Amino acid sequence: MAYDVIVVGGGNAAFAAAASARDHGAKRVLLLEKAPREKRGGNTHFSGAIFRFRYDDVSELDRFVPDAERDYPGFHKGVQPYPLEAYRDDLMRVTQGRSDPELSTLLIESSYDTMCWMQEVGRHKFELALSVMGVRVGNEVKWPRGAMIRAVHEGVGLSKTWFETGEKLRIEIRYDTGAQRLTQDGSGRVTGVLARGPEGFATFDAKAVVLGCGGFETNPEWRLRYLGAPWDHAKVRGSNFNYGDGLKMALDIGAMPWGHWSGCHATPINAEAADYGVQNLTDKTNRLSYIFGIMLNVEGRRWVDEGADMNSFTYAKYGGMILKQPRSLVYQIFDSKVLELLEPRYATSEPFRADTLEGLVKQLKVDHIQALRTLQEYNRGAGHGGPFNPAQLDGLHTEGVDPPKTNWALKLDTPPYVAWPVTGGITFTFGGLRINRDAQVIATDWKPISGLFTCGEMVGGLFHYNYPLGTGLMSGAVFGRIAGRAAALSNA
Numbered sequence: 001m002a003y004d005v006i007v008v009g010g011g012n013a014a015f016a017a018a019a020s021a022r023d024h025g026a027k028r029v030l031l032l033e034k035a036p037r038e039k040r041g042g043n044t045h046f047s048g049a050i051f052r053f054r055y056d057d058v059s060e061l062d063r064f065v066p067d068a069e070r071d072y073p074g075f076h077k078g079v080q081p082y083p084l085e086a087y088r089d090d091l092m093r094v095t096q097g098r099s100d101p102e103l104s105t106l107l108i109e110s111s112y113d114t115m116c117w118m119q120e121v122g123r124h125k126f127e128l129a130l131s132v133m134g135v136r137v138g139n140e141v142k143w144p145r146g147a148m149i150r151a152v153h154e155g156v157g158l159s160k161t162w163f164e165t166g167e168k169l170r171i172e173i174r175y176d177t178g179a180q181r182l183t184q185d186g187s188g189r190v191t192g193v194l195a196r197g198p199e200g201f202a203t204f205d206a207k208a209v210v211l212g213c214g215g216f217e218t219n220p221e222w223r224l225r226y227l228g229a230p231w232d233h234a235k236v237r238g239s240n241f242n243y244g245d246g247l248k249m250a251l252d253i254g255a256m257p258w259g260h261w262s263g264c265h266a267t268p269i270n271a272e273a274a275d276y277g278v279q280n281l282t283d284k285t286n287r288l289s290y291i292f293g294i295m296l297n298v299e300g301r302r303w304v305d306e307g308a309d310m311n312s313f314t315y316a317k318y319g320g321m322i323l324k325q326p327r328s329l330v331y332q333i334f335d336s337k338v339l340e341l342l343e344p345r346y347a348t349s350e351p352f353r354a355d356t357l358e359g360l361v362k363q364l365k366v367d368h369i370q371a372l373r374t375l376q377e378y379n380r381g382a383g384h385g386g387p388f389n390p391a392q393l394d395g396l397h398t399e400g401v402d403p404p405k406t407n408w409a410l411k412l413d414t415p416p417y418v419a420w421p422v423t424g425g426i427t428f429t430f431g432g433l434r435i436n437r438d439a440q441v442i443a444t445d446w447k448p449i450s451g452l453f454t455c456g457e458m459v460g461g462l463f464h465y466n467y468p469l470g471t472g473l474m475s476g477a478v479f480g481r482i483a484g485r486a487a488a489l490s491n492a
């Protein structure tokens with residue numbers, strides 16, 4: 001046999017698997033990346049690289065962000081612990097109780113330890129995600145618990161460090177080489193992959209294969225098939241290589257589909273964003289500060305509670321809701337009181353501006369009469385409870401307004417007023433394969449498929465309807481690490 005382990009994919013999950021396989025004694029590890037070198041790294045490259053993980057005490061964060069107290073005085077006092085139960089509550093709340101109990105417990109339990117492993121094996125460097133997660137209140141920065149730490153240089157840094165780690169660990173990397181089919185022996189054991197590379201087709205043999213090659217978010221035909229219309233028209237926030245190839249290869253040999261196949265992660269993004277992620281713009285098209293304003297569709301109506309929860313728990317489902325609005329277009333409207341609270345990513349496009357709400361509405365492609373009526377009704381009902389606190393659910397709500405806004409419901413009364421046009425962009429799909437605790441793929445006869453493991457976006461069952469920010473990369477690292485170890489040990 002030529003290789004001990006073949007890993008398919010070049011993102012965070014695949015590299016965690018490849019590094020872990022080397023860590024556990026696999027000598028010859030081959031990693032196949034379908035993308036050319038300059039487009040390598042999948043969604044991982046485009047990501048904000050924020051990791052959600054458990055910790056029982058804030059001092060456990062010191063190894064990742066040793067300068068936090070110096071840079072943000074009060075950090076240790078201000079950050080709440082994020083124990084296993086809190087992570088589980090968040091995951092179960094947003095997935096309506098459907099997250100696979102066994103896999104989600106494994107994910108949460110292993111999350112802190114896997115972060116430490118990434119730091120040691122991958123030499124990953126981390127920092128506080130100030131621009132996305134930090135909220136300035138007066139002179140202080142407030143941090144949400146659980147998801148506030150990211151890789152330095154975000155996804156670009158995370159991906160680059162993984163490729164450097166791969167080279168250091170002498171993992172053989174082949175670019176421009178897309179796996180197309182799994183090979184099997186007479187017993188059904190997976191023995192390698194057939195792939196198409198720069199020199200044409202080639203079969204690579206191995207004692208075990210780990211599939212870590214993403215979901216089907218790039219594939220309009222599968223999006224229509226599984227998610228329905230209008231998902232075939234959605235803009236793709238990240239990689240244009242994740243066509244569901246790994247899922248197809250595994251389903252073709254009898255793997256069991258698992259999880260929420262009609263579900264996906266999608267976020268509010270700049271309506272003018274390109275059709276696929278742009279390599280040097282990465283995730284900067286996101287528009288996630290809607291909690292401080294309101295959203296109007298082209299009929300001039302609000303259609304969702306913008307302040308239902310912290311945006312890290314609503315952003316991943318609001319993208320889909322925006323996509324389903326008429327013309328998949330909405331406007332996020334703010335007044336000047338909150339402009340300094342908006343994420344810096346808003347600066348990547350110019351908003352419409354005006355000194356009056358009438359003047360603003362006239363510039364938008366909306367029903368002008370209804371839009372103005374909606375803004376006036378909102379203003380009449382806003383401002384109950386509170387006081388306004390951008391760092392937590394503040395109870396500042398509307399009364400007599402439908403749909404209500406349950407937090408941060410400030411009146412829009414301080415010019416200039418601004419509006420950003422926004423659509424929904426797909427990030428990744430939730431449907432995947434069933435695995436056991438060794439990340440081994442299970443077949444539709446409920447038995448494990450010998451020699452086949454999977455990780456990352458290809459794992460089914462974790463996410464349903466929605467998703468807590470920072471869990472995708474954490475899941476990729478946890479199950480990648482498990483898959484690499486199990487693949488290496490399965491043939492030791």
Ligand SMILES: Cc1cc2nc3c(=O)[nH]c(=O)nc-3n(C[C@H](O)[C@H](O)[C@H](O)COP(=O)(O)OP(=O)(O)OC[C@H]3O[C@@H](n4cnc5c(N)ncnc54)[C@H](O)[C@@H]3O)c2cc1C
Binds near residue numbers: 041047455456469
């Ligand atoms: C804009 C954006 C921002 C995000 N921000 C965050 C964040 O801050 N925190 C977080 O937790 N998650 C975030 N995510 C989600 C996160 O990026 C994904 O959950 C994660 O990258 C998935 O890792 P993966 O390794 O499974 O897939 P990917 O990183 O997408 O990697 C898949 C790899 O497989 C390769 N491939 C595909 N088909 C084949 C084939 N046939 N043969 C060989 N290779 C193949 C691809 O080229 C790619 O290298 C974000 C995603 C996007 C798009």
